[in-house]
Amino acid sequence: NQNSTTANVTAKALTATASASNKVYNGNNTATTTLTFSGLIGSETLGQTVGSTFNNKNVGTSKTVTVNSITLSNGSNGGLGANYSISPGQTTNANVTAKSLTVSGITASNKTYDGNSNATVNLSLSGFVGSETLNVTNISSFPNKNVETGKTATVNSITLTDGTNGGLASNYSINPGQTVTATIIAKSLIVSGITSSNRTYDTTSSAILDTSSVAYNGLIPGDDFTGSFSGLFVNENVAQGKQINITSTYSGNDVINYNITNQGTSYSDILIANPTINGLSNQSKNFRELIYASGGVSSISGLPIIYTSSDPSVATVNSSTGNVTFLNVGSTTITANIISTLNYNSAISSYTLEIKLNATNVDRISHDTIRSSNRLSKIENSSSIGNSNGGLNNMPKSRILNGGENTPIKAKVVISSDGQNLTVEGIYDDGDNLGEISKEFNDEEEKERFEEPGDIIDKRNIVLSISEGDFYNYQLELRNKGLVIKALDNSSVSFIETNKGLVIKSAISEVMGIVGFVKSQLKTIIIDLKEKF
DSSP states (O other): OOOOOOOOOOOEEEEEEEEEOOEEOOSSOEEOEEEEEEOOOTTOOEEEEEEEEESSSSOEEEEEEEEEEEEEEEOSTTOOGGGEEEOOOOEEEEEEEOEEOEEEEEEEOOEEOOSSOEEOEEEEEEOOSTTOOEEEEEEEEOSSSSOEEEEEEEEEEEEEEEOSTTOOGGGEEOOOOOEEEEEEEOEEEEEEOOEEEOEEOOSSOBOEEEOTTOEEETOOTTOOOEEEEEEEESSSSOEEEEEEEEEEEEESTTGGGEEEEOOOEEEEEEEOBOOOEESOOOEEEEGGGOEEOOOOEESSTTOOOEEEESOTTTEEEOTTTOOEEEOSSEEEEEEEEEOOOSSBOOEEEEEEEEEESOSSOGGGOOOEEEEEOSOHHHHHTSSSTTOTTSSGGGSOGGGSBSSGGGSOOEEEEEEESSSSOEEEEEEEESSTTTTEEEOOOSSHHHHHOOOOOOSEEEEEEEEEEEETTEEEEEEEEEESSEEEEEEOSHHHHHHHHHOHHHHHHHHHHHHHHHTOOBGGGOOEEEEEOOOOO
């Protein structure tokens, strides 16, 4: 019998499904693939070693992975690699992702202010595969455009482009946001184009500048920058080609970004001036005003004016202020002079000052003044009727003129009783005789002679009150050279006949107090009793 024979047991062919893992770009196309077998006996398992590759090394999604070789090894549950066979060539898909780079070095360049916030930053990168390189650019900026030291610059974006040794930008990635510090330096700005004009001397050193053509060389268009300029000559005196020192100030948000070189000087002439004196006009004044305060005004402020009076016996003038003090009635010419200097020519102006006893139309004046007293003794001790404070001795000195208090009134007292005959009563003297009427004459001729009182200057009525219900009425006429006293009723006639000195004294005080006159002009006092009531 044939007890045995030989035969072959061949390996069982398996099939497989492949799956591959995604990977980060590493410069090669090697893939990591796992196979799932179909066709194993029972619960047997096998080990596997799979060789697979991507279609290329570069970054991509759903890239094809191909199994190039499969090595089976013993598994579990009796599974022997020798009992099975499998052919390669399976395919699957996986991703190759970009390799992340890091910044290994960062610097920023200082810059001169240029009106924008752009920054220049240099980056050094690490993490490349092998000797591959890439080209790197970035966009960086400062937080604002303004000048500052140690100012932070931030990398806003990074752009990678293909480099050398096979380096492809698409195989790498990098994130922005890196920071570094640098300085923005002030930009040079030069001011020019300011001119000046000639002007006439005016006592000041001020200059007239023309900034219509001012140039800001180096100014960035659109910047907020404004200049303001003023000029002063080195002094105020007349000269040609005189230096003007220019003072400059600047405003605007962008002034801080410039290193400014100012225009420091300009040159112009100060010309000799021709001043005038204004504000003077002919004046007619009441003697009682005593002072006329009015000086001329120079057309150039600050020039000294010197004043003179042509007749100091009528009025004097303060040589510096032009204020006039009245001394007598009459007319004088007040002259104002500006004396020439190297800086200005002379000037002259004048006016006529006429001083009158009363500046009004005296023929139209009617005054009513009541003087009262309870006791005749009080009246007799007073210089004005019924007012112990209104007498001649108490008059302000400014009203007692042409000799002051030491010049007494000595006037002939003339009585008119019938309207035709005038009789010299005596001499009224308010000096040593205390207002009494003296009948002592040097000779008969002096007794008969008196001056006409002249034209009427002022009229007024006074009412003399001796006691309650006891009144006397008089009209006063101040004349050029005298005083006329008219009794206005019979009782007033009777009273003045026995109290001539008292009434005269009161009348003089009244006229002095309200009108004012030159004491020496009072030559004649007429008591008019001609009217009968």
